[in-house]
Amino acid sequence: MAPTLRRSTRDQATPCPLGLPALSAADASALRETLLEVCSSPAWAAAVAASRPWHDREELRTANAKAMAELSAADLHDAMAGHARIGAPKPGDAVSEREQAGVRGVDPSVLDELRTANAAYEAKFGHVFLICATGRTADGMLAALRERYPNDAATEAEVVRGELRKINDIRLDRLLDAPR
Known part of the structure; x- marks a missing residue:
């Protein structure tokens, strides 16, 4: 049976005390909730979850970058809504x-x-x-x-996409580095 992740709340400094193996093996529902704490875009969370298993931190970061690159304008709006x-x-x-x-x-x-x-x-x-x-x-x-x-909307959307990727990387690192 795969470990389950606890649902975090936004007022906790450490959202998940499990690390990469447990995160990678988590049941779909718990993983979705955990990933939505990192980024509030359901499309991003689904894309990252679908990229499992992650064997190392770089695979998870690559999944973040790929998912972020594929977000539509509406998905980017969902991601920004969490900030x-x-x-x-x-x-x-x-x-x-x-x-x-x-x-x-x-x-x-x-x-x-x-x-x-x-x-x-x-x-x-x-x-x-x-x-x-x-x-x-x-x-x-x-x-x-x-x-x-002064950026136009298209340029700014790409800058935002890059900033979100950086934020997600930091949040994912924090998630993985939480005390166990």
């Missing part, structure tokens, strides 16, 4: 708080600039500004937002 607005981590959500640690304690004027720039970006593109925020400062994220704002 907090930059500069406004979801209260009580350890994942968004950890990933956006660079906005903690920042000067309120920078957060105001982020809010204004986010609003303009969202009005133009119809979705949140998405960036792999891990290790970035608030000023760095604001600069990236301003740099990407």
Whole structure:
């Protein structure tokens, strides 16, 4: 019998304490729920799950990249829906708080600039500004937002796809590196 994964909640810092062998052998339903904690696109979760078994971390990362490359515009929208607005981590959500640690304690004027720039970006593109925020400062994220704002929709969709892939890689690594 394949091990089952516990359903994580977004307020937990460690979504799964199992590692690659258990993740690869998990029953379909539990694996789907776990993968949806990494990326909220059902199409992405299904594609990654279908690529099992993964013999090493690189195979899982390759599955992520392949699944991300194949997402439709609607699937990308599903994937972005799981992310907090930059500069406004979801209260009580350890994942968004950890990933956006660079906005903690920042000067309120920078957060105001982020809010204004986010609003303009969202009005133009119809979705949140998405960036792999891990290790970035608030000023760095604001600069990236301003740099990407002139992009056309198709260019920005590809940038977002790349940022999501990076975020998923980090989240998958964290999942695999959780204490057992």
